[in-house]
Amino acid sequence: MQEGAPDPGLYDYHPYRGRRKIAWPEGKTCAVWVAPNLEYYEIDPPANPHRKAWARPHPDVTGYSYRDHSNRVSHWRMADAMERHGFPGSVSLSVALCDHHPDVVADGAARGWEFFSHGIYNTRYSYGMDEAQERAIIEDSIATVERATGQRIRGWLAPALTHTPRTLDLLAEYGLDYTCDLYHDDQVQEVKVASGRLASIPYSLEVNDHYGFNVYGMSGREYADCLVRQFERLAAEGEQSGTVMCIPLHAYLIGQPHRIGPFEEALRHIAADPRCWKARAGEIVDAWRAQQ
Template sequence: MIEGAADPGLYDFAPYRARPKITWPGGKTVAVWVAPNLEYYEIDPPNHPQRKAWARPHPDVVGYAHRDHSNRVSHWRMAEVMSKHGFPGSVSLSVALCQHHPEVVADANARGWEFFSHGIYNTRYAYAMDETQERAIIEDSIRTVRDATGQTIRGWLAPALTHTPRTLDLIAEYGLDYTCDLYHDDQAQPVKVGKGSLVSIPYSLEVNDHYGFFIYNMSPREYADTLIRQFERLAAEGEQSGTVMCIPLHAYLIGQPHRIGPFEEALRHIAADGRAWIARAGDIVDAWKGQQP
């Protein structure tokens, strides 16, 4: 036998067609949730020894200003289209946005959107953090979002998808009950943690607009068609056991004038289909938990 790295033991293996059946409200076959990343990027962040915050030397005016389009213009364009078609957001929030642009956070809150933490800044990475530093970020996230919105965060998406070996254990210890940091399944699944309990809700890299436009070089119509094909397949498979589809968004990408039209067509298709339970992340986690032994 060839020895390899140890299994990290984050979750048990569960074959797709050998699980207890999941059902969604109203007989829907796929739970669809939209995850707008409302973020703040520093123009001149502190250097990190393991990763550069910007591809260009910083201060990176171009990178900063491109992303700042989210908070000045494209959040509003994206949010209005979502609201028009009945899609609430579950916000992956750089919590520093509560101080930098509270108007954006207030708009999302007024729309009934849910908030979970995406760290403080998306230009600060968890690599090499000690436990005290990581606890401080979690505590800051809980306190800042509660003060700004009245909500107590339940979920976590690590800043810039960066982690330490203790991240999942710590967020569960602080009472958060879902993580978006595992991309291993199309259904909610339990995660093994030291204290408390934690659920992995399906997030997505494959239909994330960042991957669509920056990695896969899709056109706006190709991306919209990808969302529809993702939905159609998951809705069909969900007839056997309810599936989950996440649509992760960045307003400075999807909210550009030339992209928003095809995206709206995809939302219209999903909303009109009849098989989608359009929900927030916490609603999906609660429905899943209610069906566990």
């Protein structure tokens, strides 16, 4: 048989069956964390030779203004629905938002949300960056978020999910605890890094509202049903060993008037289930680490 490409060595292989039991607090079986993406998209970003920021020619007034709905209107709709049902946010933050729209960041901080970095802008990609540029973005993220919120970031979701071969190693070197950029598991897992340690917390593309609405073409009610079905399965399997469900959100999508109602119904259903542990990302990683 022809030899294939080598395993990239990002993590060890552990089949789902037969793992050591993970127990969540108070006998909960599924840790549910909500990840609002608080983002800033530039109307006319610098070109990256590896990927276009907008499908249309720049400046893209339509793309920019559509996403700006998050920071003017729909953030508050989404955040209020989360708060009514006891879900704290773990924020995937375009760090430039601290300067462009500090009111949005301040609102999340006042609600007790956790912040981690989603890069500086969601229109600037890691492709082609040298090490000095990537270090500068991590250092900027740490300093800017701490200045704006008083928190030192613990986690990372790469800007527009773009990476370099050194990204994970650099995150561990700077003392970050978790990455959201691996989609390989429904439990927290260890990432293999050059030094230090880094956990992979389950994020999601499957129940991400961007994929639900823009890729899979779901209605608001279909997306809400998808969230409920995701939780029910993970909560049942979590009786054997605690699972993790992430609900990644973009306010300009989920916070539209015609979608927010079904979404809140899904939150109500999940929050009322005694198997649900409503947690922040860092709390989930800490509870998992304590059992390793």
